Amino acid sequence: MIAATTPSPASEPILSVKDLHVRFSVAGGLLRQRRTIHAVNGVDLAVQPGQCVSLVGESGCGKSTTALAIMGLQAPSSGAITVEGRPVYGPGAPDRLARARLAQIVFQDPFSTLNPRETIGRALSQPLMLHGVRDRADRVATALRQVGLLPDHATRYPHEFSGGQRQRIGIARALILGPRLIVLDEPVSALDVSIRAQIINLLMDLQQDLGLSYLMISHDLGVVEHVSDRVAVMFAGQIVEEGGWREVFTAPAHPYTRRLIETIPNPARLTGGAQDILPPAPEPPSGTRFWPPIDQRPEIGRPPEPSTFLNIGDDHRVRVRAGS
């Protein structure tokens, strides 16, 4: 059995998401009746300066909706988000231009966000122009070098680059205004396996060199295992387990987390020599039940049943049924 403990106090986070809810009202069915999709159901996240926090979970669990809300692109139904202590929505929220200097996002498919008729140099200069930066050519050249491309690449068009190079351009665009927080939404999912490690290594080098903080989103725990300081596992709009890398990967408690970990082909924790199989599944503390049970999975988009977080280590918590 695992014992409940009290959490340790945290320092000032660069990103704070508190009790985020996002609901969509959609028309569907024969009679075009409106129904509500509960895409995000009370998500809490914090990224401390210099950390890489990973948000993982299956398709449709609400990861991108959370990312868009953080970027100011999807108004929450309720909850509070701050970046560098400044609210993203509501009174006192910085405008879009000011927000762009605080946080940037890298999408899975950078090609879809690049204009095919515009050179890379122009695409990278545009945000600088909007912010009144003068030495734009120098800044573009620097950003291209930072992501392993050449300053000469500025004169080329998006179709002249490979998938990996395009993602490097997506990263350069995220860096160009010098934000400290970058949200990476499935940054390597569209890439060949052989290219993935290169892009992940680039992201890790940039994090070190520029002191960046990342929220890294992936449906694949294997991608984030090598790079995360902390991991939050999302299931049907809720975080079901959260904690430090070591806690979550070596002692996963929630059955859903265990299932995700068991599907990783070459887990990093094995190369660390710590253990070659997962320890036996822990029983939840007496009188509680992990929630949701994966054999009775809630339908995506449904309102959640009452549940709560239980601390099971200094830096490790898991969702259990409320009142259980």
Ligand SMILES: Nc1ncnc2c1ncn2[C@@H]1O[C@H](COP(=O)(O)OP(=O)(O)OP(=O)(O)O)[C@@H](O)[C@H]1O
């Ligand atoms: N604009 C929207 N209108 C209506 N429903 C939406 C909208 N955006 C997302 N949803 C729904 O909200 C839920 C969460 O979607 P989201 O894109 O956040 O999932 P995801 O975890 O990023 O999935 P994936 O791994 O496939 O990218 C899904 O059921 C999705 O269909």
Ligand SMILES: [Mg+2]
């Ligand atoms: Mg998504």
